[in-house]
Amino acid sequence: MTSAIRVAVAGASGYAGGEVLRLLLAHPRVEIGAVTAGSNAGEPLGALQPHLLPLADRILEATTPETLAGHDVVVLALPHGQSGAVADALGDDTVVIDCGADFRLSDPAAWARFYGGEHAGAWPYGLPELADQRSVLRAARRIAVPGCYPTVSTLTIAPALAAGLIAPDITVVAASGTSGAGRAVKPHLMGSEVMGNASAYAVGGTHRHTPEIVQNLQLVHDGAVAVSFTPLLVPMARGILATVSAPLAAGVTADDAYAAYDKAYADEPFVHLLPPGQWPQTQSVTGANTVHLQVTVDETARRLVAVGVVDNLTKGTAGAAVQCLNLALGLDETLGLTTVGVAP
Template structure:
């Protein structure tokens, strides 16, 4: 089954996440982009809207209705939250549907109602293969919910420590993100003149919608409820997340035990790079790569473990994660067509 060919339809292809899916498909040997979809720009050439996607420049953007998406082997939904569920419900059961939005990430209907509002569309297998026990759920799946970009970095930063019991289940996260995480829609506070030379906090006080997703993932890893205090910040770059996560060390735990937990967890993970001691991750080193780079340290005076993780929010944080899951669901080697090396400088 590892040499097959599948057609892919991408809706939301004119946005940042959808465009990144298309970019990665250009280098994938088994997945062929069969069509691009977006309601607001239907009828236009993709090259007008995504000029970097030269192999697909002459593709006509088609509408995003379920009837327009029904003919593909794989459908990637790169849509705002609340828009994926209705389309997905109308697609054939044997179509591999990968939702890059939030509609199917949360297991708890009450959490969905609180953080997003409206009716919960149900949960799908969660598309973070590195989460313990998750690969088996993704193999042969036909519906997959891709994680949010912040939860990807934070979950991978803290899962080994929580699973090994080396920290207490109360996590503090301060994460910096580039502006592409907010999407392509033009809004005044994201204009270049507003962002350049300035760093700002937003979603302060536990109100960011990715918080319940982090709690869900980390509680699963810990086997008990985990509290998360999350503060996101916006920094003047287009791509990337740097998440600084910390937690109080469990009694009797030291730096050696903490590092061992990470070495054991990620020794065989192709997309997670635990850096050599003393080397700290930068967003530049994962630019365009489907990788998370991280480093840990123990602050002995504070008695806390500190983990810094970086991810390209559009690659491993969204589109790369989607194709990683597609590889698993289709029986392909997990690394097929996915870049492991970033772009520098």
């Protein structure tokens, strides 16, 4: 019998850590090892993640190198800036998968501008569907999971840019549920503030995910790429709907655009181009490791318009982590992951 893969999850009391555990419970090759937290250490996991019934009696341990040592894989679901020190204390025999932002950006100047502090470096980027990242991730020992907005924004426009159908002048408007901001208590995320309300934030190119989207798209385009990104907060718990548009190249039709996307994603298990005329909706991907897409052409404005949806906690974070775990360990990439959403 093949031995189990022991996986520890640091930051297990948060939304991302909880979603990682939910998915790992369904993984046929995984044995869940240590579950750790910061301020919640010492609490039973079930008090904070009551939906994880098989793990409810587990006591959250402190996030220390000693606790995380000895596992095959460590998944870090920690606040930005905390992953580097933890990873440095783990040997190369451990696969470390970081769900935070610490190792996503390759440009130290971009890190300093959008996050501040010292740049920790860049790890292999965990978006298998982008360029040749899948080959990079196979057998990788350190992996940076993409941000949720960059995942859906990148996959929604990359085929058009790669095929030369558009100018490299991209506009992204993406509406997200409140879980994308994490579990920490914040006044603007209270139910009385969010219900019945939609709002824009980080307007004018200031959102931290902007340089990550640019970095991704530069992998499929030879030259500079401009991205204007406006995020919206809408009253739902999870999910992102991104509308991405750009000026069309001469002569490009809606059929050309659809054909380019169909070709780009024909063999991708977790990216689904909907039939012509059917538009993505967030409830279709809730709990699933999938991105649903549609694309068309605005003939009057001469712009390509593509819409993508993702569950920010699944394919946008935890599902990507498990997908990368599978690739790093030489497993079937789809193991333990579902394409079936929960609706309504």
